[in-house]
Amino acid sequence: MGGLGSHVLHGPAYRASDWTAEGLLERKGDRTVSVVVPAKNEESTVAAVVERIIADFVRADGSGLVDEVVVIDSDSTDRTADVARAAGAQVFSANEIRPDLGSVPGKGEALWKSQHVTSGDLVVFVDADLVDWGTHFVTGLLAPLLTDDAVQLVKAVYDRPMIDATGREEETGGRVTELVARPWLALHRPGLAGIVQPLSGEWAIRREALASYAVPVGYGVEIAALVDTFDRFGADGIAQVDLGRRTHRHHRHDTLGLMAVQVLAAADRRRGGGVGGAGGDDAGSTVSLTQYARGTAGFEPRVTDVATGERPPADSLRMPSADAR
């Protein structure tokens, strides 16, 4: 396990405002960049995410900072796919990518499948439910990868206020971060204590590194990529960038319980070290989470099967044929 490096020791070392798209374009050279947006029922926000990124970074002749913007539609039942396509994204349904590999629900599954329909040397992930954000998220996340060969993974850092249903700003968000991820890191990877937002949904990674990791199918994908990068490359392989402020849609506490199970499951697989959750090839695995609500007969259990499986490293699979995409 590597020691603390200069990028993470004192919190974010990079600021998005330190770079312009033009400056980064000069650094980009012949490398290519994919922006991937996983989306499940995000018809109200996905278009703005796609449109703004395309407007600022994609050029018709392929000379822009971003080469492709790809939305992975993750079992949406609303108009997410149509809206994203109309906004200019390439849209793939997660369950139609590599159908030979089967399909399970989940954010991690969407990101894992994205590797089979994108080609960028650098991959930037941006959530589709963003409300308060800017396209500097993309430049900020790319900058460390374009300027420091040691960096493999870039994590976003931001203020993340909780906005209630009336639009009022409540306390600081990040409930799973504070109650699950950060305590686990304190116990089992204290070298990552300098990571401000371990679960941030906006991150960038070198394709080669991502393809070498097992990927949890659910919300464990972020903690897994963080721990795997640390275990393989040490702290110098991870950079953080301050992106300012981010707001998004919030889940209820009980739904976050399911997310917490997935984060813990992914983290625990990596507890003893060894990159990639012991190889990860059990996409359909679940554990039962029992929660309670008071009903007419007292407290009634509600049991949910939570997906805790993982996909194997993409580079362990044969490349897709054009027909399989």
Ligand SMILES: O=c1ccn([C@@H]2O[C@H](COP(=O)(O)OP(=O)(O)O[C@H]3O[C@H](CO)[C@@H](O)[C@H](O)[C@H]3O)[C@@H](O)[C@H]2O)c(=O)[nH]1
């Ligand atoms: O099955 C799913 C569930 C979610 N999403 C998309 O993934 C993104 C993030 O999902 P969300 O439910 O909004 O997660 P958050 O409550 O915002 O959770 C935070 O913490 C998670 C756990 O680390 C991260 O995965 C998230 O990106 C991060 O924003 C959104 O674009 C969703 O549409 C999918 O594509 N498929």
Ligand SMILES: O=C(O)[C@H](O)COP(=O)(O)O
């Ligand atoms: O990142 C997290 O901890 C979860 O997404 C919960 O975030 P929230 O408390 O801001 O909704």
